[in-house]
Amino acid sequence: MEWLIAAVIAVMTGCGVFLTLRARTFPVVMGLTLLAYAVNVFLFTMGRLQIGLPPVIDKAASGYTDPLPQALVLTAIVIAFGMTSFLIVLALKARSELGNDHVDGMHKSADERHASAHKKQQQSTEELSK
Amino acid sequence: MNQFASFPVLLPLIGGIVILLSQRAGIGMQRLLNLGFTLLLLLLTGWGLQQSLSGDYQVILLGDWQAPFGIVMVLDRLSALMLFITALLASAALWYAINTDTDKQGHHFHVLFQIQLFGLNGAFMTGDLFNLFVFFEVLLLASYGLLLHGGGRLRTRAGLHYVVINLVGSTLFLFAVGTLYGMLGTLNIADMAMAVQSVAAEDRGVVTAAALLLLVVFGIKAAMFPLYMWLPNAYAYTTAPVAALFAIMTKVGLYSMIRVHGTIFGESAGDLAFVHSNWILVLGLITLVLAALGVMAARIFRQQVAYLILASVATLLIAIGINSQAALSATLYYLIHSTFIGGALFLLADVIRVARGTHADTFTKSTPVDQPILVGGVFMLLAIAISGMPPLSGFFGKMMILNAAIVHNWFWAILIVILLAGLMMIVALARTGSLLFYSVQAEPEKPAPALNKAAFAAIIMLLVTSPLMVLLAKPLTGFTEATAAQQTDHRSYIDAVLSRQPVTEVSK
Numbered sequence: 001m002e003w004l005i006a007a008v009i010a011v012m013t014g015c016g017v018f019l020t021l022r023a024r025t026f027p028v029v030m031g032l033t034l035l036a037y038a039v040n041v042f043l044f045t046m047g048r049l050q051i052g053l054p055p056v057i058d059k060a061a062s063g064y065t066d067p068l069p070q071a072l073v074l075t076a077i078v079i080a081f082g083m084t085s086f087l088i089v090l091a092l093k094a095r096s097e098l099g100n101d102h103v104d105g106m107h108k109s110a111d112e113r114h115a116s117a118h119k120k121q122q123q124s125t126e127e128l129s130k
Numbered sequence: 131m132n133q134f135a136s137f138p139v140l141l142p143l144i145g146g147i148v149i150l151l152s153q154r155a156g157i158g159m160q161r162l163l164n165l166g167f168t169l170l171l172l173l174l175t176g177w178g179l180q181q182s183l184s185g186d187y188q189v190i191l192l193g194d195w196q197a198p199f200g201i202v203m204v205l206d207r208l209s210a211l212m213l214f215i216t217a218l219l220a221s222a223a224l225w226y227a228i229n230t231d232t233d234k235q236g237h238h239f240h241v242l243f244q245i246q247l248f249g250l251n252g253a254f255m256t257g258d259l260f261n262l263f264v265f266f267e268v269l270l271l272a273s274y275g276l277l278l279h280g281g282g283r284l285r286t287r288a289g290l291h292y293v294v295i296n297l298v299g300s301t302l303f304l305f306a307v308g309t310l311y312g313m314l315g316t317l318n319i320a321d322m323a324m325a326v327q328s329v330a331a332e333d334r335g336v337v338t339a340a341a342l343l344l345l346v347v348f349g350i351k352a353a354m355f356p357l358y359m360w361l362p363n364a365y366a367y368t369t370a371p372v373a374a375l376f377a378i379m380t381k382v383g384l385y386s387m388i389r390v391h392g393t394i395f396g397e398s399a400g401d402l403a404f405v406h407s408n409w410i411l412v413l414g415l416i417t418l419v420l421a422a423l424g425v426m427a428a429r430i431f432r433q434q435v436a437y438l439i440l441a442s443v444a445t446l447l448i449a450i451g452i453n454s455q456a457a458l459s460a461t462l463y464y465l466i467h468s469t470f471i472g473g474a475l476f477l478l479a480d481v482i483r484v485a486r487g488t489h490a491d492t493f494t495k496s497t498p499v500d501q502p503i504l505v506g507g508v509f510m511l512l513a514i515a516i517s518g519m520p521p522l523s524g525f526f527g528k529m530m531i532l533n534a535a536i537v538h539n540w541f542w543a544i545l546i547v548i549l550l551a552g553l554m555m556i557v558a559l560a561r562t563g564s565l566l567f568y569s570v571q572a573e574p575e576k577p578a579p580a581l582n583k584a585a586f587a588a589i590i591m592l593l594v595t596s597p598l599m600v601l602l603a604k605p606l607t608g609f610t611e612a613t614a615a616q617q618t619d620h621r622s623y624i625d626a627v628l629s630r631q632p633v634t635e636v637s638k
Contacts, residue, residue: 020294020298025290028294032294032297032298032301035298035301036301039301039304039305039308040304042304042305042308043304043307043308043311045312046308046309046311046312047311047312048312068311068317069308069311072260072307072308072311075260075264076304079264079267079300080300082271083267083271083297083300086271086274086293087293087294087297090274090278090286090289090290090293091290093278093286094286094287094290097281097282097283097286098283098286098287103290103291103294104287105283105286105287
């Protein structure tokens with residue numbers, strides 16, 4: 001089971017890193033979400049893998065699983081959820097303000113392309129008239 | 131009595147909620163409330179600082195659970211100092227924001243401002259690593275809102291980068307925290323410092339990896355090479371009061387390095403002692419070189435100020451990397467200085483930007499600013515302070531750092547980098563000053579708008595701290611030395627945190 005969990009974390013982290021390095025905002029959001037999932041599973045395993053053991057005191061229990069990582073994961077999930085929703089709204093805002101979904105907003109929107117093409121044309125006609 | 135120590139964290143939270151509820155009462159009421167809460171916080175942190183002079187640790191057990199089972203808040207000299215300079219900087223930034231109507235550019239400026247202070251104060255006081263993560267998230271979420279306050283293309287673009295890199299940072303923080311918990315079995319900083327002494331030899335590599343991963347996270351916050359790329363644009367394109375308040379944000383990363391790495395991987399950690407120090411020193415030196423080049427290459431004044439902030443962070447990283455008690459004392463002196471002067475420079479850049487109309491703060495020929503002698507004089511004094519020339523506080527801070535570096539093996543490298551970077555900053559700032567104040571149109575098209583005197587008072591207030599730090603250098607260095615001594619005395623920190631008994635005994 002250790003191998004399975006480790007592989008799951010590795011694959012999710014790898015995909016998360018790959019997507020986070022993409023140039024469009026949507027894959028970046030997806031990548032950060034995957035990274036958040038990976039880190040949650042990772043945190044969970046840090047209390048060691050136990051099956052069928054209670055986290056809180058129980059007289060019939062033969063042993064206990066560590067309850068602290070579960071509390072940490074709960075906190076981390078809530079925070080990651082809030083942050084992701086904020087990032088989505090921000091990505092939408094950037095999409096509307098920068099005119100495209102590139103993370104650097106470097107590619108011009110259709111209107112700007114039109115405007116700059118128009119300007120270039122003007123310049124070339126001016127040069128010709130000289 | 132002891133519970134009063136938690137008020138610097140609670141007050142801004144209550145303030146944020148109250149201001150949110152007073153939304154209908156209008157902007158005037160919100161300003162009044164925010165100013166009231168911030169000034170109250172200033173008084174409270176001043177009182178806390180005065181309390182900490184005794185050298186006691188004020189340990190607050192949240193929910194009355196004994197450490198390391200519950201979360202603790204610790205108020206010692208270092209925390210009290212950070213709380214006080216945050217409150218002072220926040221007061222100046224808020225005063226500027228109110229007098230320039232920056233807070234009217236969007237919604238909820240005052241709420242976010244208080245929540246930002248809540249996150250900062252919590253991060254400065256917590257004694258628990260996971261709790262530090264939570265307060266980081268609080269201060270980051272508020273900072274996202276503040277950074278984007280007012281909107282605009284460049285701001286949105288810089289904000290997107292800032293949010294994404296900090297989300298990556300949060301994920302890395304969780305990986306590091308998880309690994310440390312898995313290895314040490316605790317998240318209380320004092321308890322971790324105990325547990326790290328008995329790490330098995332085969333586990334040392336994993337613990338070192340986690341420690342350095344944590345350094346990456348704090349490096350993102352502090353803008354350490356190669357993780358500083360987000361800073362110049364984010365700070366240059368946000369509103370001035372927010373940029374001024376953010377002068378303390380990079381210091382959160384530095385504080386965390388001093389607190390977390392300094393305590394857990396201190397000299398008592400055996401083979402793991404100071405695994406981070408050389409990394410911080412080398413990366414600090416590289417950051418300083420790049421920051422000085424950035425100062426020279428900047429095309430607009432706000433970006434230049436952002437690189438100056440980066441240079442001050444780099445100088446502090448070098449001082450932390452030198453890793454001695456004298457260097458830590460010098461770090462704290464320089465930290466106070468650079469926070470206030472950096473904040474003042476961002477506000478001044480905004481004054482210049484507004485005065486120059488369409489030319490803004492680009493280095494082009496424009497109409498002269500209103501009251502050029504006053505504004506130019508303040509610019510000159512701030513430039514002297516930030517570039518580390520006598521007689522202002524930057525010079526003394528740098529001299530203390532270099533003085534502490536003499537015994538270090540890499541003294542010559544540190545000396546050459548700090549002095550050369552200082553020279554480059556002086557040249558760049560002299561050029562900026564002459565371009566902004568001397569190279570002006572002889573016959574302006576239209577007169578510059580009148581200087582906003584009330585807002586300018588905030589800059590004067592921050593500027594005055596610099597000569598005050600020189601005049602009061604003796605008591606101040608006495609305080610920073612005592613703080614450094616307290617911070618390097620891990621034994622009593624651990625004892626104070628772990629021996630603190632709950633108020634109520636558990637009934638058997």
